[in-house]
Amino acid sequence: MLMGSIGFQMLMFYLVNWPDRDIQRYSWQVISQTISIFCAVLLFQGCNGLVEEHFIKGSSPPMEVAVDMGQMLFWLTCMQIVLAVTSGALNEYFGAEPDMEKVELNLKSWSVLFSHVAGFATINAWGSIQQEYFSGSPLQALMVVPIGYTGLIIIYHFFDIVREHVSHMDDDVKDEFEEKWDEETEEAENDVAGLSLSFLTVQALRFAISGLLPNQEGNESSSDAFSHSSRQCHILMGCGVGFFVLSISVVNLERLWEEPSKRMERVIEILNNYFTFGLSWCFFYGVRWGMSAARFTDENALLMVSIALFLSVVSFLTIFILDKVEDNHLFGEDSEIAEGATEKMISGLGILIGFSWEQSFDTAVDVVAEGLKHECPPLISKMVMSVILVLIVFPAWRIYILPMERELSEEMTEEGGKKALLKQYAQQHFDLFLHNATDEDDLDKAHLLMKRHRRNAHGLQHPGHGVPSGLKHLMVTSSGIVEVDAPEEHDRQEKQGEKKKRKNAAHQKDLAVSLLGP
Structure with missing residues (x-):
């Protein structure tokens, strides 16, 4: 458990700092889903154990x-x-x-x-x-x-x-x-x-x-868990592919339905979640059947960690491939079906990784509780450990992880994409001021362009609008006095930018960010 957790954590450090913003977003989503499922299962299992002992037993x-x-x-x-x-x-x-x-x-x-x-x-x-x-x-x-x-x-x-x-x-x-x-x-x-x-x-x-x-x-019992054939594993994982196909059908139905009623919207959303979670359950238990049948270990804790590590590596490799497919438009520039399929598969894989690590954490808590049974009843020790772990993990998730996930997810929207681009320009502005070799004229130009990008991101109007005609915005340079960032020029650039606007705000990461460019 220790080796698996450290390996997974180091892998996450690489992924959350990956140059591709999409990979960062998917990584933060996986971390968030894993921790939320982990906290939820610990809380429920701890409470459910006490309920079964005092109200259900016998x-x-x-x-x-x-x-x-x-x-x-x-x-x-x-x-x-x-x-x-x-x-x-x-x-x-x-x-x-x-x-x-x-x-x-x-x-x-x-x-x-x-x-x-x-x-x-x-x-x-x-x-x-x-x-x-x-x-x-x-x-x-x-x-x-x-x-x-x-x-x-x-x-x-x-x-x-x-x-x-x-x-x-x-x-x-x-x-x-x-x-x-x-x-x-x-x-x-x-x-x-x-x-x-x-x-x-x-x-x-x-x-x-x-x-x-x-x-x-x-x-399942130990004997049953190790008795599944490879054919049974393949059939169950094939059912997962079936869930995936059905989830894409629901996405397309939602797009074709122009104005569904509120009740129908809810049915579609439940079906959407149903097929996505079904995909994850089938893949998880299919891999679990296969690795159990391999009989490389009889230790349940080691088996769960191995499954989690295997699914994490395979899922992230798949996410990398799907992200490259989407970025390079291999299914066409306007293939909404392909985009929906990619997003749905990545979402299912993220949930799958969360499920697999949740099972590892749950098994680890069971093992520790069993080891302490002579000092404390397993139900009490499991409940205490669950509460302590949630008190440590949940605030960190709420304060640091969830805001980062939401920020990256908002970049998929048009408004969020503009703000993300503004942050990149602001960072470059910051770097230019810190660098002692930056020319003063370049700083002036960068500052003017930074104001333009800020107006674009927040939808603000150029301050020259409404000013009496004849007044101009001038800048003194080594080559003379030049007019910069005039309202008319600003409007013309905005219109040109609208025509060139990318279909997906997520592609903003491919835009060259330069305050000193032409």
Whole structure:
């Protein structure tokens, strides 16, 4: 675990500082997904262990299902309450007007964490029904998926009614913070549905392929885990490719549908998450079956770390290839389908890496807890370790990692691309001033051009507009007095820039940044 973690961390140092901004963005996304899933699983597993010990152990199947369903409702309700508070929707009760930028960051961090915790609680709840009442055949196991979807939609509808009621309690109008609460909560609920329903589907697929239904957590006995053939591994990974193809179909459906209703938008988003998570689950368990069957080790912890390292290397190599394909437009300049497929595959691979390292962390905590069983009950030690690790990791993720991921993701938008370009010019401006060999005339020119780039990035108007005609912006140079950055020239350059605007703001990284160029 130590060797694998250090190796992964050093690999991340290379990738987050890679010259290609897309690779940086994908790397930060992987780190963010890994840590959020890690924190969520630790919290849920620690709480779930105590619940099973005190409420489920020795009880009847109906009682077990009822407790698991109650735990799912508990985490879904916690998610609603936490997002309501962090969004600023309840600021009139707390007497503070929050800053929207800080609200968005806080909301995203808590949304991701609680959506994953609630997602694993939902897997556990519907999984208990799958284990107790629908384990007779793969088709029966698959029937839990539509049942689970219907149940979640009913729960979501109830929460939506509550949110609407709370939003209209004060002034009967939804302000921007209440809108943000509703938007982010629905997105988190969609993640919960996609994560849980895809896992239940892959459980049924594994049942159909191997003839064995894994337990609620997706684990098999040692003898069963080492018994899978290469053919079974290939079939399961082929199912992952099928999920990928279906996810592309959903993306294209979303683009072709001009004005879908709000309900249909939500169904499409859930399907989008469902197929993306399904791709990751299939690839993860397919590789796990293959490496378990290789029998190079009987130690579960070593096996999990090896799987995580293997998937990380293969996934990042694939991401590099797909990024080069997209950058070089090998499928054509205007191939939206190819771009959507590339983004979807990279997203699935990022989630896959997060899943694989989550399993390693979870196994490591189990091993340590088992080693301390003579000093402390494993359930207590696991809960304590989980809380301590989350208290250390979550603030670092919230303060440093998530903002970096959001900043790089925003560069994909037109506005974000302009700001990213402005930062590159500002850095060059800074370097020019620090370098003692920079000519004074070059500094003057760089400063004027820096102001132009700032206006472009923020959409500001040239200060010469509205000034009486005849006034000009002049600069004294060694070759004489010249007119620079006139409003008319500025407008002409803006129009030319619009014509040459790249289709994707992410390609801004290919633009030569020079304040001293012609």
